Amino acid sequence: MxxxxxxxxxxxxxxxxxxxxxxxxxxxxxxxxxxxxxxxxxxxxxxxxxxxxxxxxxxxxxxxxxxxxxxxxxxxxxxxxxxxxxxxxxxxxxxxxxxxxxxxxxxxxxxxxxxxxxxxxxxxxxxxxxxxxxxxxxxxxxxxxxxxxxxxxxxxxxxxxxxxxxxxxxGIPPTFLLRLGDVTLEGDLTPQDIPDVRVPLIPLGAGYYRVIITEPYPADLDRDAPMTLDELRAAIRRANAGRDLPISGARWLSRFTDSSxxxxxxxxxxxxxxxxxxxxxxxxxxxxxxxxxxxxxxxxxxxxxxxxxxxxxxxxxxxxxxxxxxxxxxxxxxxxxxxxxxxxxxxxxxxxxxxxxxxxxxxxxxxxxxxxMYALDTRYDTGPADRHPLAGRWAPDLALTTPSGITSTAELLHPARGVLLDLTGTGALAGAAAGWKDRVNVVAADCPEPPAAALLIRPDGHVAWATDADTHPAEGLDQALAVWFGAPN
Ligand SMILES: Cc1cc2nc3c(=O)[nH]c(=O)nc-3n(C[C@H](O)[C@H](O)[C@H](O)COP(=O)(O)OP(=O)(O)OC[C@H]3O[C@@H](n4cnc5c(N)ncnc54)[C@H](O)[C@@H]3O)c2cc1C
CATH class of the missing domain: 3.50.50.60 (FAD/NAD(P)-binding domain)
Structure with a gap:
């Protein structure tokens, strides 16, 4: 291989x-x-x-x-x-x-x-x-x-x-076409210098502006034909009451659609x-x-x-x-x-x-x-161990105090390994997950308002399992470890 x-x-x-x-x-x-x-x-x-x-x-x-x-x-x-x-x-x-x-x-x-x-x-x-x-x-x-x-x-x-x-x-075919240009304007003009401009110009820095013109999808469009500045100019005229924009050049011209x-x-x-x-x-x-x-x-x-x-x-x-x-x-x-x-x-x-x-x-x-729109409430199905409201959710960002110092959920996930976060305050889960120690880090920590007594967090930051009980052995933990991290050693 x-x-x-x-x-x-x-x-x-x-x-x-x-x-x-x-x-x-x-x-x-x-x-x-x-x-x-x-x-x-x-x-x-x-x-x-x-x-x-x-x-x-x-x-x-x-x-x-x-x-x-x-x-x-x-x-x-x-x-x-x-x-x-x-x-x-x-x-x-x-x-x-x-x-x-x-x-x-x-x-x-x-x-x-x-x-x-x-x-x-x-x-x-x-x-x-x-x-x-x-x-x-x-x-x-x-x-x-x-x-x-x-x-x-x-x-x-x-x-x-x-x-x-x-x-x-x-999926569905396009109904409209968007023509895009990352363009410069003549003589270092800015949009404020151009009266009655009806097309939005998004500043990109270094003198470039993005212009996007939306029109119904033309039945006779050749999608393989390269987009040209003349094509963009013509679309701008149609959208801008027949007037040109003083475009001096373009570093990128492209078309995209609403096809999904x-x-x-x-x-x-x-x-x-x-x-x-x-x-x-x-x-x-x-x-x-x-x-x-x-x-x-x-x-x-x-x-x-x-x-x-x-x-x-x-x-x-x-x-x-x-x-x-x-x-x-x-x-x-x-x-x-x-x-x-x-x-x-x-x-x-x-x-x-x-x-x-x-x-x-x-x-x-x-x-x-x-x-x-931004997948903030994503909840993955964590299967039979899916009992806690946090299971499957994005793990909460917590400020944590551990015996080795101040840390956070984000920092514990830097190595991209599983994390068993023990927030019981008694270290009750110290021995849990011993069979998975090559895949899962066990961290005992304190935090001001713990959202659970313990959380098993996947490397991608989602909660695989959580509990409010501060007892060991924790119910469902071994099962969750096996589902997400395989058999113990
Ligand atoms: C005008 C426009 C504005 C957008 N604005 C936003 C925005 O503001 N925010 C946002 O989140 N998203 C935006 N998007 C969407 C975003 O750009 C894409 O979703 C993103 O680029 C997808 O990344 P990707 O790596 O999956 O694919 P791509 O970026 O398409 O990368 C694919 C790579 O594969 C390579 N490749 C293709 N075929 C082969 C092959 N056969 N062999 C080897 N290499 C190959 C290509 O060269 C390319 O480098 C916008 C898209 C457009 C068109």
Whole structure:
């Protein structure tokens, strides 16, 4: 075998997955068709649990240093402003950071860990058998083949891996087209210098502005024809009462749509898919990166455990059963947003927006929507041990005092191992999980308002089991350890 896992695609999802697999003790190789990162950014922000997940690996500080602004309180639903600052305890955090910087920082993490990334390597086909996966790749030296135990397609919406694995991608076709340009303006003009401009210009820094024009999807569009500046200019004129914008140049021109699709299965034998390879949708509200990164954090430790040999048989399948419903939720709210702001929006849609706008200023609808959009209320099914209200939820961020000093939930998860957090105050669980000590750290700690007497936290930061009883042996703990961390030694 050339690697334990071949990851196809060094976008954000592939890079996080590679780091997580490395932390889990597996040897991944990442194959990326581009010779070098483009330096261009689809996403301009990172919002939701992916931000918290980076903190739980000790990487968030790097992102905060590069972020233009942290915007924890403002979001929108189909451009209807949402004020998250009204809500206590929501836990929504975000960073205004361009995707190119996000990818640079994830590449840096992978480099520090020593993950092998082969650039200029395009995967063209893939075949699996009982023992592994053979990947056909076209690299700088020409065609070749790689063999690995598993392959994961993180190769974006047009995923070759998904198609080669025969995974269906059902969904709905586009109804509108968005033409995007990252442009400069003539003579260092700013939007304030241009009277009556009806198209929004988002400042990107270094004199660049992002302009996006939405129109009904043209029946005769050739999607393979490269987008040109003339095409963008014509769309701007149509949207801007026949007037031009004084554009002097563009570093990126692209088209995208409201088409939304989701893979029917995230796993086919030894082949898995994650990120845009598994789900595409309108990038309304910016849920794409968040969802892809959370796929990677969910899959990394499970696939790592499978490669290491200690994973219970159902663990890898729980990647699909946990993440597919989360992808469905993203399609749900982005389709709704597309309906509310699409190019075909007429007086009926305008009326609906007018009714919805004030409703979304009330706390409970606001909380419901933000939980949905940023996966803040995700609850995975933790099976028979699922008795405590925290089971399956994102583990609470706690300030902890241990015999060796002050720490936090986030810091305890830096090594990407399981954590049994004993908050009984008596160290009652000191001897628990002894059979799992190569996979689970047991930490006794005090915290001001413990949310439970003990918590078993998975490497991806979700609670596998919790109890309010401070007795040992703790009911259901051994069972939960076996479900999520395999047989004891
Ligand atoms: C205009 C726009 C704005 C957006 N804004 C936001 C936002 O604000 N917030 C947000 O969260 N999301 C946003 N998104 C969505 C976000 O950009 C994507 O969800 C994200 O890039 C998905 O990451 P990924 O790693 O799964 O896939 P990708 O970023 O598509 O990466 C796939 C990688 O695989 C490589 N690859 C493909 N095929 C092969 C092959 N055969 N062999 C080898 N390598 C291959 C590609 O070169 C690429 O590097 C936006 C999207 C668009 C279009």
């Amino acid at each position: 050339d690697a334990d896992v071949v990851i196809v695609g060094a976008g954000p999802t592939g890079l996080v997955l590679a780091c997580e697999l490395h932390l889990a003790g597996a040897r991944p190789i990442v194959l990326e068709r581009l010779d070098r990162p483009t330096g261009l950014s689809k996403a301009l922000g990172l919002l939701g649990r992916s931000v918290d997940s980076l903190e739980r690996r000790g990487r968030l500080g790097h992102f905060q240093e590069r972020a233009a602004v942290a915007f924890p309180t403002s979001a929108h639903f189909a451009l209807i402003p949402l004020d998250a600052g009204k809500l206590d305890g929501l836990g929504l955090r975000g960073l205004f950071i361009q995707q190119a910087a996000t990818e640079e920082l994830l590449n840096e993490w992978a480099r520090e860990l020593g993950v092998e990334i082969r650039r200029g390597h395009e995967v063209t086909a893939l075949h699996q058998d009982d023992d592994g996966v053979s990947v056909e790749v076209h690299g700088p030296q020409g065609p070749g083949q790689l063999r690995a135990r598993y392959a994961v397609g993180c190769d974006g919406g047009t995923s070759v891996v998904r198609k080669a694995a025969g995974i269906e991608f059902p 699709r989701q893979a029917a299965r995230y796993r086919s034998g030894r082949v898995l898919i994650a990120g845009d390879a598994a789900h595409i949708h309108l990038p309304a509200g910016g849920p794409g990166l968040n969802t892809g990164l959370l796929d990677a954090f969910n899959l990394g430790w499970k696939l790592g455990a499978t490669v290491a040999g200690w994973a219970p048989p159902a663990l890898l399948d729980s990647y699909h059963s946990e993440r597919h419903p989360e992808g469905e939720r993203v399609l749900l709210h982005t389709r709704a947003q597309g309906t509310l702001m699409g190019a075909g929006a007429d007086a009926r849609v305008a009326a609906l927006r007018e009714v919805l706008g004030p409703l979304l200023q009330y706390r409970e609808p606001l909380r419901h929507l933000l939980n949905l």
